[in-house]
Every structure is written in structure tokens, then in C-alpha cells.
Amino acid sequence: MGLVETSQRQGTPPPSTDPLTLGEIVGNGLCIGCGLCRSIAGAGHVDMVMTPEGRERPVALQELNKSTLAKINAICPGTRIAGPPPAQMNDAALADTVWGSVERLVLGSAGNPTVRYIGSGGGALTALGQFLLSSGRVKFVLHVAASRSMPMRTERKLSYDAASVLEGAGSRYGPAATLVDFNAILDRGEPFALIAKPCDITAVRNLARLDPRVDEQMRYALAFVCGGASELTKSEQVLQRFGLGEEELALFRYRGHGNPGLNRIETKDGRAFEISYRQLWEDEDKWMIQPRCKICPDAIGQVADIAVSDSWLNGGPAVEDEPLNGIIVRTKRGRELFDAAVEAGAVQIKRESGIAEISELQSHQVRKRRAVWARLKGMEIAGKPVPFVTGLALRECASQNSAAENLAEGRGARDRARRGRLGEPPAVQRETVSKDGQP
């Protein structure tokens, strides 16, 4: 796989030997389970499975030919990660090494009180999704929502109206294969918007280089600022706490209905269980974040038109904070959308913000941006494949760390990679396990 390259150039990956197989992408911890490879190769060639570790992963049903693999390597957000076009950075109202291009940065929320309450933080993404539909800018919104039949699982969702967009409000921390049938979505030939993780948007921006329909039809891409997607086993731990089996569930909500709101579980027989956001995330050793997230060069949505974050002004989430988001408008197109949404009352502004404030509110993102270059170098030194990264100023971010810090990050990653700690076992479908632990 290609080397890490950090210039602003939208370069072509260096001619490499053979493209990585799906097994190699997964085995080296580069897959996030977006599903785009399945969509590209076709359901008859690639299946998505839920592994015993609680990760959604692709499995080739037969050996994929070299041209399919080359295409997968070109679009997969585990092998190819590009920043925004250089012109975006050059023309931006503000360009910051860590935070990328910014047209406007505010604290705000949805204008509608119901959306504000139900939304994950302040409901800004849901409000923007609804406004995209009501203003006629797009025909539908591609995002995700809890599965109706298995509410702890997450499925991709197409929303054609405001009520449907609201159904998908909230953060889904477990696996979410947003792009599992993206090709079929393009076949619809209708203008749409994507609301998703930054890596999902990286994947479709990769595809846009190969398929002109992406830029023609995907009019807007909105992201949330992302600390990492957990494995399903993280959610299963919550069930174990209450002695519940997945088959008993009628609802599994991670947060929302308040900011951050409670992690709420309801069973089909009418029982309800709740834990706070702090209880859900109290033990960092049990976050069960997927390996790809630990080397994520763009968890702050630099390739989105607008990226939306949490904003806890009191230092961290309590049970019931003011519904609020950080809203990073990144492109001119995003600016036009944002201004129109504010004008229409769909989104409201609390006040202007800035790089200093968001760096404080999202200090973990700043630390990660500065660490990723050395982590990738460490993996490379260990002989592992790393994604080909362009236009994300990784080296410049690393230069904000001391040489000793970079060395420690690089050595740590090298040693973990050598011990196989950054990789994953081959993807296989897990057996269904009931609450008594029996298959």
C-alpha cells in the first residue's frame, strides 16, 4: 500500500505492487465497515457480516479480480484518505492547520424545540437535513437510524420527509454501514444529501473521482465531529448490566431526548432501563473503539460542507445540558445552506465561536490530529500497510508536538503494530448468542 503523503496536492497514489485484498484491509485494522466496497463489488461478490468482536466487516464471497480490488483500494476510506481540494483551503475565510478550512464557526442548535430536544446534541444536523428537503435543495437524505427489528443495530436510512429525518436523529455509536448500497442510491438519479461520519464522506469523495454521478447528485455532505465508532460489544455490555438479551429489545437509544440525554433501553414486554452518558463512557478501557479510528486523519469532517460537534460549555456532559452544537461551516456551498437555514429559522445561532474555543471544547480531537502522522509512521516502520493520505496537513499537525512526543507516538504504534494489536482477526459472521450465552 502507498506511503503517507501529507502535501496539499490531490495526488494519485503511487503505483504500488498489488492492491490490498479485503482480508488484508480488514486484517490490518484499516476497515471501518462503511459498506462501500460491497456496493461497488455487488452483493453477490461481497457480504457484510457482524463479527464475533462486534464489527461490521466485508467478506469476499469469491476471489475478487484485480480491477475490482484496485477500485476498492481507490475508494476505501481505510486505504485512501484525501483532504478537501486545495482551492477550498486557499479561498476559505479561515484556514487552520488542525481544523482545516472554516467559512464560519458558531455555537447553535435547531430552531424547532422538538428537534432540539430529540437530536443528539442540539439537533443541528437533523434541522439541516429537514431544511434541505423543505427548501427543495435535495429529494432525500441518506443517513442512518436504529433498525426497527433489532434496535441495537444501525441501518442506513433514506428520508424523503422531515418526520423521517427526525427518526434518524441521535448518535449511533455502534457499527453503521451507511454506504452499503450507495451505488443503488446513485442509480435513483435524484439529488440527495449525505449526513454521516467523516470517514463515510471520505469514502464517497473517493468514489467521486471515479463516478461523476456522485458530484452531480450528492449536493451536500454533512458530518458530525467523531471521536470513534465503538464495536457492538460495547452496547452488549450495557445489556449484560441489566441481564437483557438483544432479542428482548424494543428500543436502544444511545443519547438524545436531552443533551446528551440518557442511554435508554426498552423491552418488548414494557420494561425500561436507563444509564447516563457519563456511566456509558466512564471507563475508557471499555470504549471498544474500532482500530481504524485510532489512526483517523480526519475525524473532524474536513471533507464535509458542514461539520457539527458537541459543545459542552461546562467542561463535559452532565445529564441535562443546554441543547447546543458547534457548527463548522467548511465550504461556500455549506455557507449558502447554513445562512439560508438560519434565515428560515431552521437553525438558530447562540453566538460566534472560534478556533481557540473549539480546540478547548474538542481537545481530544486536537491531540489526535497531532498524533496521527507519527502513528502512521510507526505502523509503516513495523511493515504494515497504511492509508495513502493527502491534503490533511498531518505532518504540519505533528510539528505542533515536540520531537519526544512524536517519537513516543511513533514507537507506541510501531510496537502495537508488531504485536498485532492494531490489526483484526479475519472477518467471520458471528453466531447469534442469547442472553444465557448459548448460540
Ligand SMILES: Cc1cc2nc3c(=O)[nH]c(=O)nc-3n(C[C@H](O)[C@H](O)[C@H](O)COP(=O)(O)OP(=O)(O)OC[C@H]3O[C@@H](n4cnc5c(N)ncnc54)[C@H](O)[C@@H]3O)c2cc1C
Ligand atoms: C460514533 C460517534 C462518535 C462521536 N464522537 C464525537 C466527538 O468526539 N466529539 C463531538 O463533538 N461529537 C461526537 N459525536 C457527534 C455527536 O454525538 C452529535 O452527533 C453531533 O454533535 C451532532 O449532533 P446533532 O444534535 O446535530 O445530531 P442529530 O440532529 O441527532 O443528527 C445526527 C445525525 O447523524 C447520523 N448518525 C448518527 N450516528 C451515525 C453513525 N454512526 N454513522 C453515520 N451517521 C450517523 C444520524 O442519522 C443523524 O442524521 C459522535 C457521534 C457518533 C455517532
Ligand code: SF4
Ligand atoms: S472501510 Fe468500507 S470500503 Fe473499506 S473495506 Fe471496510 S467496508 Fe469496505
Ligand code: SF4
Ligand atoms: S474516528 Fe474516523 S474512522 Fe472512526 S468512525 Fe470516526 S470518522 Fe470514522
